[in-house]
Amino acid sequence: MATILITGSNQGIGFEFARQYAADGWNVIACCRTPDKADELQALADKNSTIWIEQLDVCDHSAIDALGAKYKNTSLDVLLNNAGIIGPIPIADHIHRQHFGSMDYAVWQQVLETNTFAPIKLAETFVHAIAASEQKKIINISSNVGSISERCLPAIAYGSSKTALNKATTIVAEQLRDRGIIVALFCPGAVKTRMDAWGQAGVGIEDSVSSLRPLIETLTISDSGSFRDYTGRTIAW
Numbered sequence: 001m002a003t004i005l006i007t008g009s010n011q012g013i014g015f016e017f018a019r020q021y022a023a024d025g026w027n028v029i030a031c032c033r034t035p036d037k038a039d040e041l042q043a044l045a046d047k048n049s050t051i052w053i054e055q056l057d058v059c060d061h062s063a064i065d066a067l068g069a070k071y072k073n074t075s076l077d078v079l080l081n082n083a084g085i086i087g088p089i090p091i092a093d094h095i096h097r098q099h100f101g102s103m104d105y106a107v108w109q110q111v112l113e114t115n116t117f118a119p120i121k122l123a124e125t126f127v128h129a130i131a132a133s134e135q136k137k138i139i140n141i142s143s144n145v146g147s148i149s150e151r152c153l154p155a156i157a158y159g160s161s162k163t164a165l166n167k168a169t170t171i172v173a174e175q176l177r178d179r180g181i182i183v184a185l186f187c188p189g190a191v192k193t194r195m196d197a198w199g200q201a202g203v204g205i206e207d208s209v210s211s212l213r214p215l216i217e218t219l220t221i222s223d224s225g226s227f228r229d230y231t232g233r234t235i236a237w
Contacts, residue, residue, distance in 0.1 A: 001050070002135060003027040003076055005126065007058055007118070008083030010038035013141070013188050016209040017080060022048040029071065031056040031083075058083045058118035059110075068125035077135035078216070079126050081119035084141060086158050087111055098155040108157040115161035120168050123183070131179050138176075138183040139216055140169050142227065149236040166227060166237065173225035182219050185227040186212055187235060203230070 004021050008014035010032035018030045018041065028051045032038050035053050045051040054070075056063055087107050088094040097104035119140045123130075130136055145153045146162025153159065166185055173183035189203035211230040227235045 001025060001027055002078070003029065003074060003133070004078040004080055005029040005031065005071075005076055005122075006080045006082055007031045007056065007122065009053075010035070010041045013191060013205055013209055014080075014082040015041060015044075016205045017082065017213075018051060019044055020209055020213060022051050026050065028052065029054055029076075031058075031067070033057045058122070059113045061121055064118075064121055064125050068129075071126070071129060074129055075133040076126055076129040077133040078137045078139060079122060079130055081122055081138070081140045083118065084115045085111055087155065091155070095155060098157045100156065103156060108160075111157040111161045112164070115158070116164045116168065119165060120172065123172060127176070127181070130181055136179075136181045137216065137219060138172070138181060140165060140183070140185050142166055142169075142185045142187055144187050144229065144235050147227075147235055147237060169227075170225045177221065177224055180221060182221055182224045184216075184219055184223055184225070186215065187227075187229040188212060189230045 004026055006014055006017050006028065009018045009030035018028050022028045022044065030041060030051055031054045032041065033056065035042065035055050041053060045053050054067060056067055087098055096102045097107050123138050130138060142165055143162045144150050145159045146166050148163060169183055169185050176183055188208045191203045191205055191208050208230050215228065215232055227237065229235055
């Protein structure tokens with residue numbers, strides 16, 4: 001039975017990934033910061049014995065190390081780095097804190113720690129478990145906001161965190177290629193979640209995840225280092 005670890009699995013696309021993978025018989029290590037408040041996830045786990053909920057603050061590197069030690073003998077087919085933040089929400093009320101001239105550097109640091117540092121730390125921690133698996137995949141959820149050539153949300157902290165994640169991911173992909181590990185970036189689209197910047201998202205959570213899963217499933221080593229959206233379109237760097 002294949003195993004996937006999903007961060008940020010208490011809501012949004014993280015929860016939907018957990019639901020769909022569990023429904024297909026996968027072992028799901030569902031990580032979130034406050035499991036005691038994750039009512040939907042707890043209810044889902046009550047109905048699925050293959051869902052294992054783990055408390056994890058992705059900015060706490062010692063907690064990541066402890067989780068890695070707990071699952072050191074588990075083959076991890078897919079590491080899905082989904083947890084991410086856009087900054088203080090609603091973003092429309094706080095976007096000025098990510099504008100030049102009024103930058104909130106504490107916000108920038110927090111966004112970087114969550115969106116950029118955490119996925120790489122998790123990959124480092126679980127790389128041996130991933131290498132021991134059959135599928136050998138690291139999936140980092142990014143955004144077209146991180147594309148330098150595609151102009152969109154003018155948020156310095158969030159945009160730069162995703163740009164940095166994209167670059168780091170391509171480097172990791174090259175370093176792990178010889179081990180047969182596939183590392184890829186995906187943008188889920190403008191999904192209707194709490195991170196929807198202006199309340200204008202047009203992609204349903206279930207539709208996004210249902211579209212992403214076959215793209216993840218069919219990845220080969222030649223796709224390592226790629227950046228695509230939920231439709232399969234390659235996103236320009």
